[in-house]
Amino acid sequence: MEPTLTRRLLPFLGPVLFFVVWYGVVVLGLVNKVLLPSPFETVAFLANSLVKGVMVIDIWATFERTAIAFACAAAVGVPLGIALGSSETAYRSVEFLIDFFRSTPSSALIPLFLLIFGITDANKIAIAAFAAVLVILFNSAYGVMHARKTRILAARVMGANAWDIFRDVLLMESLSQTFVGLRNGISMALVIVIVAEMFIGSETGLGHRIIDAQQVLNVKDMYASILVTGALGYLLNVAFLVMEKRFIHWSGK
Amino acid sequence: MSDMLTDAAGLPVMLTRDRTHITVRGLYKSFAGSPLYENFDLDIPEGRIISIFGPNGCGKSTLMNMIAGLIPVDQGEILFDGKTLKQTRIGYVFQQYREALFPWIRAIDNIAYPLKRMGLGKPQVKARVDELVAEFDIRFDLNRYPYELSGGQQQTVCIMRALAPRPEVLFLDEPFSALDYEMTLFIRDKLQDIYLKTGVTMVIVSHNLEDAVFLADKILLLTRRPTRIADYMPFDLARPRNPASMSESSFVATKAHALEIFQREVRA
Ligand SMILES: Nc1ncnc2c1ncn2[C@@H]1O[C@H](COP(=O)(O)OP(=O)(O)O)[C@@H](O)[C@H]1O
Ligand SMILES: [Mg+2]
Numbered sequence: 001m002e003p004t005l006t007r008r009l010l011p012f013l014g015p016v017l018f019f020v021v022w023y024g025v026v027v028l029g030l031v032n033k034v035l036l037p038s039p040f041e042t043v044a045f046l047a048n049s050l051v052k053g054v055m056v057i058d059i060w061a062t063f064e065r066t067a068i069a070f071a072c073a074a075a076v077g078v079p080l081g082i083a084l085g086s087s088e089t090a091y092r093s094v095e096f097l098i099d100f101f102r103s104t105p106s107s108a109l110i111p112l113f114l115l116i117f118g119i120t121d122a123n124k125i126a127i128a129a130f131a132a133v134l135v136i137l138f139n140s141a142y143g144v145m146h147a148r149k150t151r152i153l154a155a156r157v158m159g160a161n162a163w164d165i166f167r168d169v170l171l172m173e174s175l176s177q178t179f180v181g182l183r184n185g186i187s188m189a190l191v192i193v194i195v196a197e198m199f200i201g202s203e204t205g206l207g208h209r210i211i212d213a214q215q216v217l218n219v220k221d222m223y224a225s226i227l228v229t230g231a232l233g234y235l236l237n238v239a240f241l242v243m244e245k246r247f248i249h250w251s252g253k
Numbered sequence: 254m255s256d257m258l259t260d261a262a263g264l265p266v267m268l269t270r271d272r273t274h275i276t277v278r279g280l281y282k283s284f285a286g287s288p289l290y291e292n293f294d295l296d297i298p299e300g301r302i303i304s305i306f307g308p309n310g311c312g313k314s315t316l317m318n319m320i321a322g323l324i325p326v327d328q329g330e331i332l333f334d335g336k337t338l339k340q341t342r343i344g345y346v347f348q349q350y351r352e353a354l355f356p357w358i359r360a361i362d363n364i365a366y367p368l369k370r371m372g373l374g375k376p377q378v379k380a381r382v383d384e385l386v387a388e389f390d391i392r393f394d395l396n397r398y399p400y401e402l403s404g405g406q407q408q409t410v411c412i413m414r415a416l417a418p419r420p421e422v423l424f425l426d427e428p429f430s431a432l433d434y435e436m437t438l439f440i441r442d443k444l445q446d447i448y449l450k451t452g453v454t455m456v457i458v459s460h461n462l463e464d465a466v467f468l469a470d471k472i473l474l475l476t477r478r479p480t481r482i483a484d485y486m487p488f489d490l491a492r493p494r495n496p497a498s499m500s501e502s503s504f505v506a507t508k509a510h511a512l513e514i515f516q517r518e519v520r521a
Contacts (some may be wrong), residue, residue, distance in 0.1 A: 150349055154347060
C-alpha cells in the first residue's frame with residue numbers, strides 16, 4: 001500500500017518541484033519581478049484568460065494551422081514513404097535529398113516560403129507541412145525497409161504474391177514506425193507554426209500572442225501563453241501515444 | 254536394414270521400395286566468390302523424415318532454403334517428384350517463430366493465412382483450421398495474439414500454419430533451438446504424431462544430434478565448407494518412438510556413429 005502510493009505520486013514530484021523553485025526564485029527576489037511573475041499570478045492569469053475566452057481564439061488558431069499542416073503532411077508523407085520504402089532503388093535515389101532537408105532546420109526556409117506564398121496563412125501552413133512531411137515520409141519508408149526478412153519469406157512460402165506481401169507484411173510492419181513519424185511530425189508542425197506566427201505577420205495564434213505580450217512587457221500573459229503552448233504540444237503527443245497503443249497493439253512486443 | 258513399419262496392406266514397408274521425392278542435381282552455390290556447394294547431388298525419399306546435421310556454418314540452412322526456394326541456386330536442378338517447386342505445395346517452419354508469425358493478427362488467423370492465400374472460402378478455411386486444432390489437441394487460446402503466447406505455443410502455431418495447406422514436404426529449420434527442453438520434447442512428439450498420421454515428407458535441420466536422430470528415418474551428415482555429404486545414414490527404429498527409445502542400442506549406436514563422423518569432419 002505504502003510503496004504503491006509513493007510510486008503513484010512520483011510523477012507529480014517534478015512539476016511540484018518546478019513550481020517550488022519558480023516560487024522560491026520570485027520570493028527571494030533572485031530575478032527582477034518585472035521579468036518573472038510568481039507561479040500563482042501566472043496560473044491565475046492563465047485561468048482568467050481561458051475563462052474569459054481571449055486566449056481560446058489563439059489556441060484554436062494555432063491548433064487549426066497545425067492540424068491542417070499535419071493532415072496535408074500525413075496524406076502525402078505516409079503513402080509516398082511506404083511507396084519509396086518498398087523500392088530500394090527508388091529510396092536510394094532520393095535518400096540524400098530527404099536526409100539533407102531533414103537535417104536543414106525548416107525555419108531557415110521561412111524567407112523562401114515568404115517569397116512564394118507572401119504573408120498569408122497558407123504560408124504558415126505550407127512551411128509547417130513541409131517540415132512535417134519529411135519526418136513522416138522518412139519514418140514510413142524506414143518502417144517498410146526494415147520489415148523482418150523472415151516474415152516476408154514466411155509469406156512467400158505460403159503463396160503470397162508481391163501485392164499480398166506488400167499489404168499483409170510490409171504495410172503492417174511499417175505501421176508502428178509510421179506512428180513514430182506521425183507523432184514527431186505533429187510536434188514539428190507545431191514548432192514551425194509557432195515560429196511562423198511570431199515572425200510572419202499574424203493576428204492570431206499562440207506564437208503571435210507570446211511575442212505580442214513580450215513586446216509590451218505583459219510578462220504574465222507571456223508566461224501563461226508559453227505554458228499553454230507547452231500543454232498543447234504535450235497533449236498532441238499523448239494523443240498519438242494513446243492511439244498508437246490502441247491500434248498498433250503489437251508495437252514493441 | 255530391417256524396418257518394423259508396415260503399410261496399409263500389412264506388408265512390411267521394407268518390401269515397398271522407397272520412392273525418391275526430392276532430387277537435387279549438380280547444385281552449385283557460392284557466397285562472395287567462395288563456393289559453398291559444388292556439383293552437389295542429393296536424393297530425399299518420399300514420406301520419410303530426413304535430418305540434416307553438420308558443423309555450424311556448413312550450409313544446412315542454405316541447402317534447405319535453396320530446396321524450399323527461399324534463396325536462389327547459382328546452378329543446378331531441384332525437382333519434387335519430377336515437378337518444379339512452383340507445382341509443389343510446401344510448408345516451412347522457421348527457427349525464429351517470433352519473427353515468422355504475424356503479430357498483428359490472432360494465432361488462429363495466422364494458421365488460416367496460407368489457406369486464404371490459396372483462395373479457399375471461409376467455410377473451408379474454418380473446417381481445415383478446426384481439423385488442425387483437433388489434431389494437435391490444442392489446450393491454449395488460439396484467439397490470442399502471437400506475442401501473448403509462450404515460445405512453445407508460438408512454435409506450435411508455426412507448425413500448424415505450415416501444415417494447414419497439407420504440404421507435400423514440410424521443411425523445419427532448427428525448430429527446437431529457441432525452445433526449452435520440455436517444449437522440445439513436446440513438439441518433437443507432435444511432429445512424430447503428425448508424421449504417423451499424414452506421412453508427409455519432412456526435412457529437419459538440427460544442431461542437436463539427439464533431436465536429429467530421434468525423429469529421423471535418414472540422417473544427412475554434412476562436411477565443412479565446401480560442403481559435401483559425409484554420410485547419409487538410415488535409422489530404422491520402430492515408431493512411435495518415445496523417450497525410452499533414446500536408450501535403445503540402435504539409437505545409441507547411430508548417435509555414436511554420427512558423432513564420430515561429425516568429430517572427424519570438424520577436425521578435418
Ligand atoms: N547471404 C549470405 N551472404 C554471405 N554468406 C552467407 C550468406 N548466407 C550464408 N552464408 C554463409 O554460408 C555458410 C552457410 O550458412 P548456413 O547455411 O546458414 O549454415 P548453417 O545453417 O549450417 O549453420 C556460412 O558460412 C555463412 O556465413
Ligand atoms: Mg542454420
